[in-house]
Amino acid sequence: MSNTGNTAPMTPQERAFADQVAIWAKHMQDNRIYGFRLPTEAERVAEAATGERLFMQPNPRQADLLTAWMDPKYKVFTFTGGNRGGKTFIGSCIGESTLFGKWLWDDVRLPFKHRYPRKVRYVGQGWESHIKAVIIPALKFWWPANRPLETKKNNQGVDAIWKDLATGSTLEIMSTSQSSDVFEGWHGDLVIYDEPPPRDIRVACARGLIDRNGRELFCATLLKEAWIHREVIKARNEDGTPDLSVFNVTCQIWDNVGYGITKEGIEQFSKSLKPEERAARLDGKPSYMSTLVFPRFQRELHVKPAFKIPLDAIVDISIDFHPSKKWAVVFLATTRNGFKYVCNEIWEHGNPKYIAEQILRIIEHKDNQYRIGRCIIDPLAKSGTDNDSDVYSIIEQVLGSHNISLDVASKDKDNGIALVNNLLWTENDMPSLWVFDTCPMTIKQIEDLMYDADSLKPTAVKVDDDFTECLYRLALLDTQWFPPKSFDISNQRSMML
Ligand SMILES: Nc1ncnc2c1ncn2[C@@H]1O[C@H](COP(=O)(O)OP(=O)(O)OP(=O)(O)O)[C@@H](O)[C@H]1O
Numbered sequence: 500m501s502n503t504g505n506t507a508p509m510t511p512q513e514r515a516f517a518d519q520v521a522i523w524a525k526h527m528q529d530n531r532i533y534g535f536r537l538p539t540e541a542e543r544v545a546e547a548a549t550g551e552r553l554f555m556q557p558n559p560r561q562a563d564l565l566t567a568w569m570d571p572k573y574k575v576f577t578f579t580g581g582n583r584g585g586k587t588f589i590g591s592c593i594g595e596s597t598l599f600g601k602w603l604w605d606d607v608r609l610p611f612k613h614r615y616p617r618k619v620r621y622v623g624q625g626w627e628s629h630i631k632a633v634i635i636p637a638l639k640f641w642w643p644a645n646r647p648l649e650t651k652k653n654n655q656g657v658d659a660i661w662k663d664l665a666t667g668s669t670l671e672i673m674s675t676s677q678s679s680d681v682f683e684g685w686h687g688d689l690v691i692y693d694e695p696p697p698r699d700i701r702v703a704c705a706r707g708l709i710d711r712n713g714r715e716l717f718c719a720t721l722l723k724e725a726w727i728h729r730e731v732i733k734a735r736n737e738d739g740t741p742d743l744s745v746f747n748v749t750c751q752i753w754d755n756v757g758y759g760i761t762k763e764g765i766e767q768f769s770k771s772l773k774p775e776e777r778a779a780r781l782d783g784k785p786s787y788m789s790t791l792v793f794p795r796f797q798r799e800l801h802v803k804p805a806f807k808i809p810l811d812a813i814v815d816i817s818i819d820f821h822p823s824k825k826w827a828v829v830f831l832a833t834t835r836n837g838f839k840y841v842c843n844e845i846w847e848h849g850n851p852k853y854i855a856e857q858i859l860r861i862i863e864h865k866d867n868q869y870r871i872g873r874c875i876i877d878p879l880a881k882s883g884t885d886n887d888s889d890v891y892s893i894i895e896q897v898l899g900s901h902n903i904s905l906d907v908a909s910k911d912k913d914n915g916i917a918l919v920n921n922l923l924w925t926e927n928d929m930p931s932l933w934v935f936d937t938c939p940m941t942i943k944q945i946e947d948l949m950y951d952a953d954s955l956k957p958t959a960v961k962v963d964d965d966f967t968e969c970l971y972r973l974a975l976l977d978t979q980w981f982p983p984k985s986f987d988i989s990n991q992r993s994m995m996l
């Protein structure tokens with residue numbers, strides 16, 4: 500027997516429950532930010548009774564961003580990637596939470612170095628097409644009805660200033676259509692960009708963050724603004740080392756399936772796109788990134804603070820030589836457990852003898868005392884005929900006097916690159932190759948090297964590739980760790996000679 504169409508009157512208990520759920524559902528709808536978390540069992544039952552989704556959890560990439568937000572060492576956050584990945588959703592949520600000073604869903608305080616009301620700037624694109632249509636609705640979606648709010652309109656009729664009356668904190672909405680000088684002369688705690696700003700607007704806003712040690716959040720689908728990739732996502736310190744105060748999240752449209760969107764919705768959207776647009780808009784890979792030679796390299800994962808290489812690790816050395824450019828030398832250690840670390844690099848002008856001596860200086864430094872495996876050099880260093888004054892012979896002589904032999908490196912570029920990529924991310928879903936933060940040139944070139952879009956050859960498009968060349972040649976050596984030979988004479992009988 501079916502219960503469908505059962506119109507039996509509710510019992511008083513059922514009515515009380517239904518009334519309670521209705522009150523509660525209305526409260527949750529008006530105060531969604533409190534429900535940005537896993538519901539309790541009772542809440543789940545009540546939510547099911549309303550037939551509406553009142554609790555929204557962050558999708559996995561949004562969760563990464565929220566976790567990193569609690570770490571005070573990060574100052575610049577990028578949440579970039581495909582369309583509909585939930586960028587505006589999380590940006591507006593973080594913007595309001597900054598005003599409140601805490602995540603309202605679990606009452607955890609956000610890290611601030613002061614106790615003043617907070618000031619947030621939210622930079623959108625066009626007033627009508629983007630700010631009115633996307634940003635204001637997102638801010639309204641999150642703002643809790645139980646929280647007093649004062650808004651002020653600007654000349655465009657947009658509610659451009661939002662003041663949280665409970666804390667006195669303010670959020671100011673601006674548009675990239677405004678000229679860059681109106682962005683100057685401000686100071687605050689956070690700037691959020693929904694979609695990429697022109698560079699001069701970013702510079703003007705960033706100045707205003709200095710006083711309060713503020714933060715930046717870029718929520719963007721990167722279609723053409725390559726400067727954001729270069730200067731923000733891959734930001735470097737003045738000495739060339741990666742700027743580790745930057746936290747990057749890359750989202751794909753698929754990350755938001757089951758949260759804000761459906762697979763069917765994506766398939767429909769996908770039909771309207773050209774193949775190269777799909778990479779950018781669905782997978783979050785702008786065309787300038789789909790040609791990266793080492794796409795698996797992530798500085799958060801692969802750059803390690805330098806540590807003392809164990810004495811039994813095997814250190815291989817690769818030398819790249821050009822008559823007119825600086826020399827590039829890379830040292831790669833293989834430890835007992837098979838992990839590999841780029842532990843030193845040399846980037847200097849000098850004659851072959853000088854470079855060989857620099858190599859010895861590193862090897863024999865009291866903090867290193869490396870156990871050397873193999874040392875290889877660019878085939879160019881060996882001039883065709885036997886000649887004891889070519890680059891190869893000079894270096895061979897200097898290193899040979901310290902019992903280090905020199906070989907010519909392999910030129911098998913394609914396999915070398917594949918091997919480096921396999922080491923950066925192994926079949927066990929983990930890296931087995933890292934780079935010390937004291938090797939900025941190696942890091943820079945791994946991050947920047949791109950395939951030429953036409954020939955698909957790894958050419959140096961405006962970037963040098965000497966260090967990556969050294970690295971893939973080292974990978975081709977495929978050095979496996981083995982125990983150092985030790986001559987144990989304790990069991991031998993002493994004898995008189
Ligand atoms: N964690 C979530 N839970 C539920 N819904 C979500 C979640 N994240 C995003 N959404 C919803 O998914 C849709 C896409 O999100 P949003 O607009 O933030 O994406 P976007 O990356 O900014 O997209 P676009 O590229 O179009 O700017 C919206 O309807 C949003 O409300």
Ligand SMILES: [Mg+2]
Nearest residue numbers: 586587588693
């Ligand atoms: Mg958006």
